[in-house]
Amino acid sequence: MTAESPIRLFVAPVTPLQQNCTVVWCTKTNKAAVIDPGGDIEPVLHEIKRRGLTLEKIWVTHGHADHAGGTQALREATGAPVEGPHEDDRFWIERIPEDAQRWGIYDAQSFEPDRWLNHGDTVTLGETTWEVIHCPGHTPGHVIFYHAPSQFAQVGDILFKGSIGRTDFPRGNHADLIEAITTRLWPLGDVRFVCGHGPMSSFAQERQSNPYVGDRVIAASMPNRSGPG
Ligand SMILES: [Zn+2]
Ligand SMILES: [Zn+2]
Numbered sequence: 001m002t003a004e005s006p007i008r009l010f011v012a013p014v015t016p017l018q019q020n021c022t023v024v025w026c027t028k029t030n031k032a033a034v035i036d037p038g039g040d041i042e043p044v045l046h047e048i049k050r051r052g053l054t055l056e057k058i059w060v061t062h063g064h065a066d067h068a069g070g071t072q073a074l075r076e077a078t079g080a081p082v083e084g085p086h087e088d089d090r091f092w093i094e095r096i097p098e099d100a101q102r103w104g105i106y107d108a109q110s111f112e113p114d115r116w117l118n119h120g121d122t123v124t125l126g127e128t129t130w131e132v133i134h135c136p137g138h139t140p141g142h143v144i145f146y147h148a149p150s151q152f153a154q155v156g157d158i159l160f161k162g163s164i165g166r167t168d169f170p171r172g173n174h175a176d177l178i179e180a181i182t183t184r185l186w187p188l189g190d191v192r193f194v195c196g197h198g199p200m201s202s203f204a205q206e207r208q209s210n211p212y213v214g215d216r217v218i219a220a221s222m223p224n225r226s227g228p229g
Pocket of ligand 1: 067
């Protein structure tokens, strides 16, 4: 974030899967959103309080337990409404308790969002407005949260520094994921992003060097249109 940026953030890796629970806030109002409260919500709430922030929203990128397992507990503790993911992830949210057990996540619960999100929706936080971009592939209902004025996004498990999300889960789809990244994310320009696991990166850096969706890789995978037929 630049000094003039109207948002700030901190990242708190949570659950045994070290998922990047991200707290973003509007610097004018100190209203905060927790993106992907997978679990371990007590230390996250403590840090929000310590920084003098007020939790206004809970945003969820997708229904995997490591991203959404603490959503219900956080809503019960704070009364903040839950926005996201897209309703196509309903089946993932319903199976959070059993998945969490398998992944060693403590006390995860299913929930019903206060608002399901669709591609092109906007969500507000304090005086800031964020765009919702539906990026299916890792899960069918995965969305990302994009703040255009800051060129910042939280992209969940769509894209990582040097990698992309897994697509071998139920209703995962590799072609959908590649299409979402190249046609819905790349046109946004050079956006810095927090991803679901591991370090931050930027779209420009990934277009240059990502072995799955880098520009050279995508160009090489295009069908050869020069031959007959
Ligand atoms: Zn995931
Ligand atoms: Zn994840």
